[in-house]
Every structure is written in structure tokens, then in C-alpha cells.
Amino acid sequence: MRVHFSGRAFDYQTLRALAYTTFGGAEPGEVLATVERIDDGDTEAWYDEWRRTAARVERTAEEAREAGHDRTARFAFLRAHTYYRTAEFFLPTDDPRRRPTYERSRATFRSGTALLDVPPERVAIPYEGTTLPGYVFASGGTGPRPTVVCLGGFDSLCEELYFLCGVPEALARGYDVVLFEGPGQGAPLREEGLTARPDWEHVVGPVLDALEGREHVDESRMALVGVSFGGYYAPRAAAFDDRIAACVAFDHMHDLWRASAVETPRLARALLYAPDRLVNALAAVGGRFSVEARWLLSNSRWVFGVDSAAELQRTLREYSLTPVTHRIDCPTLVLAGEDDHFVPLELAEEFVEDLTAPATLRVFTAEEGAGEHCQVGNLRLATGVVYDWLDETLST
Template sequence: MRVHFSTRIFDYQTLRTMAYTTFGGAEPGEVLTTVERIEEGETASWHAEWRETAERTERAADEAAAASRHRTARFAYLRAHNYYRTAEFFLSARDPRRRPTYERCRETFRAGVALLDAPPRRVDLPYEDTTLPGYLFEPPERSGPGPTVICLGGFDSLAEELYFLCGVPEALARGYTVLLFDGPGQGAPLRQRELTARPDWERVVGPVIDALSPYGSVDPDRIGVIGVSFGGYYAPRAAAYDGRIAACVAFDHMHDLWRASAYEHPRLAPLLERVPDVTVNALATAGERFSVEARWLMENSRWVFGVESAAELQRTLRRYSLSGVAGRIDCPMLVLAGEDDHFVPLGLAEEFLEELRAPTTARVFKTEEGAGEHCQVGNLRLATSVVYDWLDETLAGGRENAPSPGPARG
């Protein structure tokens, strides 16, 4: 699906930003007039124009808030958040503009959700010797414990973005308690404390589930996890080692990060495993010179994973695989995939399904549905309906009433 740019990563990020219109995080006219001002493939232009749109939208939100037009202000703040997030996207970790842009992104989100009828609790979740920041949304019309979903972001997402990507308004309307948080390698922990990614996310999610126990809106027998993008690795990994998870959604599947990253280069990838590090690094440097996508992937990967070189990154990515682990999952699984996904090839989905032994439902989204892209950002209404319809059925009675093992695909 092409929106505006011929540069693939620019066009996909445009679609991603516009996708959040579904849940109040964008307006198509604001998105399209912004990208019309951006020079093809120029990341400096990308930042400047998205920043301008974000600032203009934030000013409109401030004016509405000052006039006590709270509903107008709420939606404007949420749109400003999304536009600041997009403005930050291509900045390098060392760029002095990155931290201030992120801070505006986070603060406008908080200003927006503070104006909801039931604002979320801001929570600090235990993690080793520190905490992880999060938001606990509780459905205003439900009293007592009920089903809960924990949303896990991925390689470049923020906890705040998950409000739109995971369809939190839809979840709340169906009576779910929802937890969003940034883990190591994400959001505030990466930007403020340099906490980088780790493969054993059961050690992240486990303490988070512990921290939910005091909240009366959480039924401990009906906890589901939704892993978005690279979270499609994190969520199944947590489910494989934590029996308290009653349902798991891989949105999209991401069971083997190295194989996904090398899928488009089937002849080059095996060669890179045999050549010296200096050659791997030289090839990566050459690629960064000629491709804005390659440059962004390498820069962001070094930052997220805490590595210095392409050779080190290649070895690190191989640690993020569910091969030999997926068979441990015993809760029901929903595996989503898009036939046009350029990050996670559809060909790898079947391999993941073959490894799963738990009751499994698979859904492949088609081009003609407008949902074939990565994380179905062309049709979030369809994708989140599939997710929450499945969770409604799967979490209806808790783990004790979950389907018995035996994969069911469709």
C-alpha cells in the first residue's frame, strides 16, 4: 500500500502515523499536508515538518484546554503526541533534538489522557534495581476484577503509542483493564537510563504481573499479553515461561529476529556468518551510505541492543529466537500476519505455527483488506476487532476454561 513516498520506510512510517486516526491519534489531512512538505528521503526535512505540525497541534490543544473545551483539547493533545513521536523517529540516539522531542511526545500524551473520563493511573513497575514507567487503564463502567491485557511494544515503539496501536479505547469499551509500559530497550528506560534490550522477557513481564496483584480491577486468572511488532517475540517468550499468562497475541509474529532481518537476502546472510567481522562491518557501512532505511536500522539497532558494530549486532540478533522455546507455551495463542509485511516475512509464520503446541489461531490479513502491512496499520479497526473478539472468547472464563491443547488454525 503506497501513501505518498517512493522511499519504503518513509511511506510506511507515514501510514503508521495516519493509522492512529482510528483511535483519535491523527487526522488524514494533517498527515498528508505534512508529508507534502517533506523532501523524499531527507530525514532532516522529516523531523522539521513533523515537528512543525506537532507544535501547531499542541498550541491548538493548549488554547482549547485554557477555554475548558476539554474534549477538543484531549484529541488535539493525542494527535500532537503522535506527530512528535513521528518527528523523533529518524533522529540518531546522540542527536540533541531527540530527547526534547521525546519529552514533548510523552507530555502531550499525558495531557491528553488526563482529560479522559477515566484517566489512567501512572504506575512504576519493578524491574531489577529500578522501575519501568507505565499506564494502567481501568474501564469506568466495571466494578471488581475482570480480564486484563498487558501490551508489549517492540523495536521502536513507545508505551504511549500502544494506546493507539493496541486499540486501548476498544479494549476499555469491552471491559478490559489495560496496562501499557516501556521495557528495557524502549521508550523512557532506553532514553533516560540507557537500559537496552534483552531476550529473556519473562524476567521483565513476571515482575510486572506481580505488580498488578494489588489492583482490584485485575482478575489474576484472566491476564492476556499482546505483543506488537518485535513484541511478537517478547510476548510469546514471556508466555513460554510464566504460567500466569492465560492468552497470548503475537501482533505480528516475530519468532526469529535474525532470520526475519536476513530474509530478503537469502544468499548474503549465510555468507555474513562466515566472513570476518571487519568485512561484515564494512558491508554495513556501505549500505548505510546508500539507503536511509539501512542507516536507520543500523543506528537504531546499535542503540536498542547496546552494541557497537554490525558484526556484534549479527551475533546479538540470533539470541532473539523462539525456536526450541515456542513448544513450551501452553496458553492459547493468536498469531497475526500480513501478506505484505516487509519486516516479518509471511513465510516465517508457518514455521512458528509448526513449533507451537498450544491451541493456536492464525489470521493472515490480505492486501485487499487494507491490512496486509506490518501490524496491520492500514486497518487497525479490523485488526483490533480480531484481537479482542478472540480475547473475549479465550478469557471468558480464565485459564481453567481455556481450550484443550491441539492447534486450530484459521
């Protein structure tokens, strides 16, 4: 699905921002007016123009709040969050503008959600000598309620999951929702240098520990929704923790190395046996000619805490669900897009075939406007599928 740019990297990120219109995190006119001012591949203009839009919308929010127009302020703050997050996206990992832009995205999200009828509770989850940041959104009512724990992936912030996971829809259906960030994500990566790890059962476990004993949490109905690379993290945790009653891979991420090699499988296999010097040289050449390749390598080195492309390709092979799929014993929903350029559809099909627990595969199509990665062209459809499935699964 092409939105504006001919280059895939800029165009997909534009669609990603545009998608959050569904749950109040963007407006089409603001998104399209912003990208009109950007030349394809110009990462400096990308930062400048998205930040310009974010700052303008944030001013609108502040003026509305001062005037007592809380609903107007709420939605403007939430849109500003999306635009600041998008501005930060292509900045080099060591760029001095990255941290303050990230902090503005987080601050505007918090300002917006503070104006909800029921503001979220900010939590700090104990984790290996430090804490992981998160939010608990309560649906209200009395008695124990099902809880959905949403986790992101390779580049998402937990604040973004409010829109991507359709938190307003979950709350309307009576679910409490937890959003959090772990190593390799958001604040833990930016503020503490915590890099990714493959054994995410040791990350999700403390989150579930923190939920146990909380008022209104039905401990028999705790579900995971893992978005993008979270489609690896969530099933990985489900393979080792029997407290998880249902798991959603939104989208699937069965095998990270094989997903990364989808466009050039023969070359990728050959490079596994090539000298590090050659692998690094080829990656450097690719980065000079492709915004997407340059961003993927830079962000991967940061997220995984590796120093080179050669080390990265070895690290990616640690992120495969194949050795643990048989351990997953909870019902699992696997979402996939037929046009997903990050993860091939055949990996979703293979994952579902390997599962011994009850498994459902939902493939979204271009005709539905949902064929892209994480169905960002039609979040209303995708989140409807997710929460309908959870309604049925957790009611039994």
C-alpha cells in the same frame, strides 16, 4: 500499500502515523499536509516538518484547554503526541534534538489522557533495582475484570500503544489495560540506557507481580498483546510464566535474525562467517545509499547496546522462539500481513506449526488494507480480530 513516498522507509512511517486516526491519534489532512512538505529521503525535513505540525496542534490543544473545551483539547494533545513521536523517528540516536522531542511526545500524551473521562494511573513497576514506567487504564465497573498487558517492540513507545493496540476498544469491551516499557524501549532506553535482552520473562514477570492483588484484576484472565518485536517478547514471556492466560503476537516475530535476512538470505548466511571488518564495511556502504538501512543499523546498535554490525548480527541470533515454543501452554493468536516487509509470512506459519498449545493464525491481506506490518492500514479490523479472540478465549 503506497501512501505518498516512493521510498519504503518514509512511506511506511507515514502510514503508521495515519493509522492512528482510528483511535484519535492523527488526522488524515494533518498527516498528508505534513508529508507534502518533505522530499523523500530528507531526514532533516522529516524532523522539521513533523515537529512544526506537532507544535501547531499542541498550541491548538492548549488554547482549547484554556477555554474549557476539554474534548477538543484531548484529541489535539493526542494527535500532537503522534506527530512529535514521528518527528523523532529518523533522528540519529545521539542527536541533541531527540530527547526533548521524545519528552514533548510523552508530555502531550499525558496531557491528552488526563482529559479522558477516566484518566489512566501512571505506575512505576519495580525491576532489578530501578522501575519500568507504565499506565493502567481502567474500564470501570465493579468486580474482577480481565486485564490486557500491551508491550511494544523495537522502536515503539508505550504511549503509542494506546492507538496501535486499540486501547479505547479494549476499554469499551470491559478490559483493563496496562501499557509499559522495558529495556531497549522508550524511557528505560533513553533515560537509563537499559538495552534489550532476549529473556523477557524477567521483564514481564515483574509487571504481572505488580498486578497481583490489585483491586479489580482477575488474575485468572491476564493476557499479553505484543506488538511488532513484542511479537517475540510476549510469547517468550508466555513460555515461562503460567499466569498468562492468553497471548497475542501482533505481528509475529518468531526469529529476529531470519526476519532480518529475509531479503538477502544467502548473503546474510555468508556474512555470519565473514570477518567482522568486512561485515562492518558492507553495512556502512549500505547505510550511505539507504535511509532504511542507515536507520536500522543505527537504531539496532542503540537498542541492543552493540558497537558494530558484526556484533549486531551475532546478537540477533539470540532472539529466536524456536528453543522455547514447546513451553508455551496458553492459547496463542498470531497475526501476520501478507505484505509485511519486516517479517516473512512463512515464519508465522512455522511458529504456529511449532506451537503445541491451541494456536490461531490470522493472515491479513492487501485487499483488506491490512497487509502491512502490524496491519497499520486497517487497525479497526486488526483490533477487532484481537479483542473478539480474547472475548472468546478468556470467557472459557
